Amino acid sequence: MASNEMTRLTRHLDLGCGDAPKNPLNQSMLYGCDLMEIPGAWDSPNFVYKQADIVLQGIPYPDSYFDSVSAFDFIEHVPRQSVSSEWQADLTVY
DSSP: OOTTSOOOOOEEEEETOTTSOOOTTOOSEEEEEESSOOTTOOOOTTEEEEEOOHHHHOOSSOTTOOSEEEOTTTGGGSOEEEEOTTSOEEEEOO
């Protein structure tokens, strides 16, 4: 690469990262998002952590911000919505 070319910053989001965020594609920046508060959240210049309930609040980043996203041990914790016979929506965790 020529010295005047800049290296493109790549971003990976690990949803539900807990205290062990993963960056399976080795992007240059790792972002983590989890429901729980993580004290100290890894003081690293290449890691950004946000606490959020993405079921109620959504992912706290703009659309198309990440080059890749992972959700290891996460999807099974997202509540599913079902409709009762009275046509009322109920959130149920399976």
